[in-house]
Amino acid sequence: DQGLGALIWSPLAGGLLSGKYTRDMQTRNEGRFAAGWTEPPIRDFDRLWNIVDVLKAIAAEKQVTPAQVALAWVLGRASVTSLVIGARNLDQVKDNIRAASVTLTEKERERLNEVSRLPMLYPYWHQAALAKNRLSPADRILLDEHIG
Incomplete structure (x- = not known):
């Protein structure tokens, strides 16, 4: 209502919403998250993995990456004007930039909103x-x- 926009930092939650981490990651010794990385703090892992499951399902339906779906979802929210991505290599930068051309349907947005809704x-x-x-x-x- 004030005409302000939001610049979202770490929209992939340090890679947790990129699709590269999964429920079974905790039992494997892969990546910084599996090695004890604790940022951002996750209070409800079931909720996190449920969100990742929906991101992956929508990505498969659209033939894009889960990271692109997550970024398109955040970028399409009311008042969000831009995202600060934290890619670690050129392939991630290219993948993240492609998110700008991903369009989510209202039904896809609602699926993501529903699974991620906080109490x-x-x-x-x-x-x-x-x-x-x-x-x-x-x-x-x-x-x-x-x-x-």
């Missing part, structure tokens, strides 16, 4: 239950995903 915390659950007719435009943006 509504206080005061938002309270506002949704008792004050939804008095919310500001900024509050509506936060709550619309939960209360429609």
Whole structure:
């Protein structure tokens, strides 16, 4: 509502949303994540892997990479104007740039939004239950995903 955009840093969560890490990664000794890397902190691994599963499924349907789907998803969100990618090599840079030409359908976006939706915390659950007719435009943006 203020005409500001957001520049998103680390939209692939340090590679966790790139598709190269999987549920069984914890039992294999591969990559920095498997070697004990802890950034960003993950509080719910089941949720993370569920998101990665949907990213991979959509990527397979569109014949693109999971990283491209994740970046297109973030870039297509309201008020996001750009992304700060952290590619470690030229192939990753090229792959990430191709995300700009990936278009997600509303159904694909909803699949990703649904699997990634965080639980509504206080005061938002309270506002949704008792004050939804008095919310500001900024509050509506936060709550619309939960209360429609």
